[in-house]
Amino acid sequence: MGRMTSRAPTVGFDLDMTLIDSRPGIRAAFRALSAETGTYIDADLAVTRLGPPLEQELRHWFPEEAIPEVADRYREIYPTYAIEPTLAMPGAREAVAAVHAHGGRAVVVTAKHEPNAKLHLAHLGIEADAVIGSLWAEAKAVALREHEASVYVGDHTGDVRGARTAGALSVAVATGPCDAAELRAAGADVVLAELTDFGSWLDAYAARERG
CATH class of the missing domain: 1.10.150 (DNA polymerase; domain 1)
Structure with a gap:
């Protein structure tokens, strides 16, 4: 599940409470x-x-x-x-930059109305390669498969289900309504305390997958 093989990774990210504190x-x-x-x-x-x-x-x-x-x-x-009051989550820009540093693509897949999701990212200077809105839980797998995402990062058990349905590695961040125990119970492959931990995790993951 979620193997990058020799290609650069495509990593999917949820939006609310993953990349942005909305x-x-x-x-x-x-x-x-x-x-x-x-x-x-x-x-x-x-x-x-x-x-x-x-x-x-x-x-x-x-x-x-x-x-x-x-x-x-x-x-x-x-x-x-x-749009104006919403903040970037700690580590959000750095997480997307880490994907790009590995030569990969960062794709935002969210239940939010897509035009509003794009407004948030533009306002906060978070540079995603694609944004797909109006997808929730298992339905997120449609976009994740289309973009060949090997990893999906989210804060909700619905994000875990979306990743697993897509055959992607589920990386969960305990920064939203679901705590670490709930995320693990839902089947998350990796649980991070917050997105600031993502860059170092991705470095290690990429090294293992290419090793």
Whole structure:
């Protein structure tokens, strides 16, 4: 599983709570949506369970028939409220640079609306080679296979499932809603405390695979 053979690696990365700390931005966007719709949303609670598609969170607050319209509106106002406050996770730029230093490609595969994902990366200067949005859990395997990713890095058990479905090595970072024990139990091949540990791990992994 997840062998690089003699080729440079293609490494997939999740976005929210893996490459970016989007909690401040998402909190602001949910508060704006709540004010606009007159519907109570506990934004502080919502940002503790990032990872799954937006619609899953909205179902906690809106009736099913309202979800498509409300989701579209959230995505429309998102750039206004969410891009500026969002921060890069520690080690994010360095992790992508480490892949490039090995001659590889860094591909972001996320459940987030793709145009908004691209806005985040551009704003923060994180230089991915491709960005694929609106894929969650096992569905992420579609993009990972298409780009021949041998490794997928994420913070959620859904990311672990996506990596395993794609036949990629699952590297999990315990920086999101799932702790290290949950990530291991879900089948992560490697669990890192945070993304700052990724570069040294990749160096060792590349040496083993090419050795």
